[in-house]
Amino acid sequence: MINFKKQVLETFTKYAQIESGSDFKSKTTPSTQTQVEFAKVLKADLEKLGLKDIKLAPTCHLTAKLPANIKGKYPVIGFLAHMDTYPEGTIGRKVKVCLHPNYNGGELVINKELGVILKPELSPALKKCVGHDIITSAGDTLLGTDDKAGIAIIMEMLKYFTAHPEIEHGDIRIAFTPDEEIARGPDNFDVPAFGADFAYTLDGECGDGIAYENFNAATVDIFIKGVLAHPGQAKGIMENPVRILADIISKWPENKLAETTEGRQGFLTFTESRADFATATASVMVRSFEEKELRAMISEFENIVADIRKKYPGSQIEVKTTYTYKNMRPIIDKNPTAVKLAKEAFKECGLDTDGAPIRGGTDGARLTYMGLITPNLDAGYATPHGPFEWASLDQMSKIINAIICLCEKAVK
Numbered sequence: 001m002i003n004f005k006k007q008v009l010e011t012f013t014k015y016a017q018i019e020s021g022s023d024f025k026s027k028t029t030p031s032t033q034t035q036v037e038f039a040k041v042l043k044a045d046l047e048k049l050g051l052k053d054i055k056l057a058p059t060c061h062l063t064a065k066l067p068a069n070i071k072g073k074y075p076v077i078g079f080l081a082h083m084d085t086y087p088e089g090t091i092g093r094k095v096k097v098c099l100h101p102n103y104n105g106g107e108l109v110i111n112k113e114l115g116v117i118l119k120p121e122l123s124p125a126l127k128k129c130v131g132h133d134i135i136t137s138a139g140d141t142l143l144g145t146d147d148k149a150g151i152a153i154i155m156e157m158l159k160y161f162t163a164h165p166e167i168e169h170g171d172i173r174i175a176f177t178p179d180e181e182i183a184r185g186p187d188n189f190d191v192p193a194f195g196a197d198f199a200y201t202l203d204g205e206c207g208d209g210i211a212y213e214n215f216n217a218a219t220v221d222i223f224i225k226g227v228l229a230h231p232g233q234a235k236g237i238m239e240n241p242v243r244i245l246a247d248i249i250s251k252w253p254e255n256k257l258a259e260t261t262e263g264r265q266g267f268l269t270f271t272e273s274r275a276d277f278a279t280a281t282a283s284v285m286v287r288s289f290e291e292k293e294l295r296a297m298i299s300e301f302e303n304i305v306a307d308i309r310k311k312y313p314g315s316q317i318e319v320k321t322t323y324t325y326k327n328m329r330p331i332i333d334k335n336p337t338a339v340k341l342a343k344e345a346f347k348e349c350g351l352d353t354d355g356a357p358i359r360g361g362t363d364g365a366r367l368t369y370m371g372l373i374t375p376n377l378d379a380g381y382a383t384p385h386g387p388f389e390w391a392s393l394d395q396m397s398k399i400i401n402a403i404i405c406l407c408e409k410a411v412k
């Protein structure tokens, strides 16, 4: 096992200092110009390593290839990581990377003055990292290991392969992508041009191993037009959209909400609402690992709405369902090579292989349905998107070893 801790810290620190937050409100592609500037730095680093076919698309997708150094027909393996960091607490802020060597298992004091102190019970992965070198921000920003840890891990793998031409590998494809945090990552990703047989996103939390199961997702939008009347003379006439919406919301069973479910349970949750005398709108998020359960929850919700319609016959109550992403598991089950290889390599490098199913989506889920099988790998970070974000250098080092091992296994 090679110790990559020093190099990966150096590489990560360089990238962490470059602002690259995405922006929910932006209508441009990519959502922010800072991502383009960051992509240019990465492009220069890939050029320095001598990679081939380096392309920075106008959409800010940066791709490159490390050509095979062995003859024969072997799978082309892709590695992906996203360049953007979470918008909140990122834009216009400079990240300072702080090292906490040899973590002792107690509270992780990130910034005493600001009260940013992480209790290990709030981040279970931390308990498995006693003795590790941990990195955090200075507590006034997020750290950005989501997903610059993934980028640094991929870069260290490439450096290792280019420095050791005697280690045989097939074609390796790299993609650094924009706007994952605002759910636009796979938009404009050119799967045929990427040309990998399968790929991995390096964007998982510390100890989560190889993740290839995620939610099926749908959004239900509600639109209500009530019956207006002067409140003083409204008896028997008014149908108030504020109450109609409240009726719908209150009818949904309490044991099927985001705040009352965990593990493999699905849920429906209200994400947005607006209502007045004349109209009301609301958005509902529906999530389940099973497509059947997802559809059943949507029909259960539509039945509630149908009942409410009877109660307010003069009103117009409409619902519209949009399916947003799907669980990649059924496709992985039919094409197990990518997961099998990763599991073998992770096991050999002393890493956990089986994480919990992802109670969310990943870029990989959408890519899998676009034709590129893409499970998600541990990238060594935890509690992202805020000042408590941390990562283990020891874990990142092991992951670099594991993906090198994975590429070697693919040509054996």
Ligand SMILES: [Zn+2]
Pocket (backbone or CB within 6 Å): 082, 146, 147, 180, 203
């Ligand atoms: Zn991420």
